[in-house]
Amino acid sequence: MEFQEGLNRPVAEFMQSQVGTIVRGTTVSAVARQLLFGQVSGIPVVEEDGTVVGIVTEFDVLEALLDGKDLQQLRTEEIMSTPPVCVGEQTSLLQVLQLMVTHRILRVLVVREGKLVGTVSRTILLREVLEKESASIHELTLCYWCERVRDDFITDEDKEVWCDLSDYLDRHHLTTAEVSFHPAFCSTCAPLVKTLMKREP
Ligand SMILES: [Zn+2]
Incomplete structure (x- = not known):
């Protein structure tokens, strides 16, 4: 029942108010670095006066890369x-x-009179709500690119082990309701993405 009650609470209680933004006109190259080093999946785009005009995600950048832009x-x-x-x-x-x-x-962006006051991500929501619902939520690191998850239970001489979500759930006797996701790039995809980024000087 606590889960249902949680759903009626205002987003202001959950949002992150310290949010990095990009001013319209910034190059995508600069945004790509901000996404990679800030370890966020999306950044709001604002006018000089803080008015929100859009959002740029990792997918938007990767799509532009694939299109040869x-x-x-x-x-x-x-x-x-x-x-x-x-x-x-x-x-x-x-x-x-x-x-x-x-x-x-x-x-989702949280605004007051058109100006950004915070953001709320799926990860934050799941964590906030589900942690109250159940203390046994496993947070998995999920690769954005290949959609595999890291198996922290298996250690292969310091090498990270990444596998399909369904395999992971089977192996550890979990259901999708018992896991939440922390987005990242896996050890295979991270170098690829970095190489793509480095292509421009
Ligand atoms: Zn990957």
Whole structure:
């Protein structure tokens, strides 16, 4: 029941208010570095005055790379998702979850009079709500690129072991309800992504 009660709480209680942003006009090359080093999956794009105009995700950047675009010439506004999915601070968690599922997005921006005041990601929501629901949620590291998860129970001489989610769940007798995900790049994909990024000087 606590889970249901949690869903009625306003998003302001869950949001992250310290949020990195990108000003419109920034090159995608600079954004790619910010995404990689900030270890976030998406960054809001704002005007000089803080008005939210869009959001750029890792997928948008990777898509531009695959399309052979020159990231140093490409501007953020050319690849950002706009208008971004925004909510007010009093929007309930349930409504936010519905938006995430409907739009298949990882994060929703929280705005006050058009200006960014925070973001709320699927990971934060799952952690906040499910931790109260059950103390036995396993947080798995999930690779964005190949969608494998890291198996921290297996240690292969310091080498990371990555496997399919279904294999992981079978092996450890878990269901999808008992796991949450922390996004990352796996040991195979990280060097590939870095190489792609380095292609431009
Ligand atoms: Zn991977």
